Amino acid sequence: MDRLRSGPRRDRIVEMASSNGLTSVEELSATFGVTPSTIRRDLALLTTQGKLARTYGGALSLEPHPEASLRQRLGQAHAAKRAIAAWAASQIVPGESVLLDGGSTTAALAQALTGLRHLSVSTIGLPALEVLVEAEPEDLEIVLLGGRLRPMSQSFVGPVTEQALERMTFDRAFMGADGVRADRGINEKDLEQTRLKELMMGRADHVYVLADASKIGQAPFHAWAVMPARWTLVTDSGVDPAALEPFRAKGIEVEVAPDLPVTD
Template structure:
């Protein structure tokens, strides 16, 4: 069976049952696990499926957005790992923008620097940082999105435009070389874009599952960011492709 035929068969199987395991595909298609994993990686990069531990699931539509509670339940260890790495990049006396999200919430929990000012549109991050005596918190105005417990809209954007931070840490729902960083909601995307414009250094924070995924609204092209912070479970082939295109990946 040729590679394209094999990939088409994988998508056909996914269409019928929504989820599939690598060992199941090796049996059905009579190829090695390494071959199947390469096929799944290629299909994920094309946005046709989403890899999971040991298999793959159907790609979500570009407008789908899980709730904050749903996000908190997945890739918890990876998000804690990213939060620790990002926290180490924050230095004494810096001003920081923290986007709303479960991964950026982990950054808030890992700020060890002194005399830090954090500007955020997240109610959960503001609450978390209220416990840290070494951090001054500035919360944007705006209207509340129940799905993400974030503040967005014209008031939020106006507030953000009045500041220039040292670093911004921005979450994303999808990252590809072709489409950059994307998210399902256009209001969230716009606010994230303003945050990027309001910082000297910009870091995208995203666990490995976000790579190869494309959502409805563009946050930023990859040439607008300084680096992507992800977890150690990211496929090394993906890292190499991004590095070849001049994108720094922090994953160690």
């Protein structure tokens, strides 16, 4: 790599530490064509600025897996989420009470529900709420479970949300996830989110986790929601079949949503 000026070089160091975790001084020195002492000065400055946490001989990103905003996620895996949402909507029976988690995939499901009738839909997510309200449904009861708004995910969390849940039950709950593993459950950024997910799943007769292929087997964070005894994983056709075997081995029902026709 050509030598970079100090500013761009330090920006690149932060990017590398974020994607690869621990990075040695020697590796950085060789990568950028500068002396180890120059790299050590870079690391010292970045640590002072709060962009890195120093370790012996290298640098460790303070945020190795930055949380994507909802706006970012809405633009990712669009076709896969539409397919998952279409399959999920097909499971709902008129007259049922449905609970939607926050997130981009459940927002896609909300869009798929706008043509259904005689349905009660509760949600913690603003995107799902906006879709349902804009559709002006005639026979669709909409319930927003309020609380403290979490800006990154545009969903409500906290004790007010939890208290509302205690007074309700649902036929089906559709959950989102930052990652999902057969041995640990749903992975999210923080414990407040995972506690709420456990409460939501505990109030429903049927639980579905809607996760596109990129989230299967992944664990970007360290907070987990413990799953109920029975639940269904719903993913898209882009998933590696081998990644689904741990789920099937534990007796978890797995559904691969068929692709939808491409629309203009």
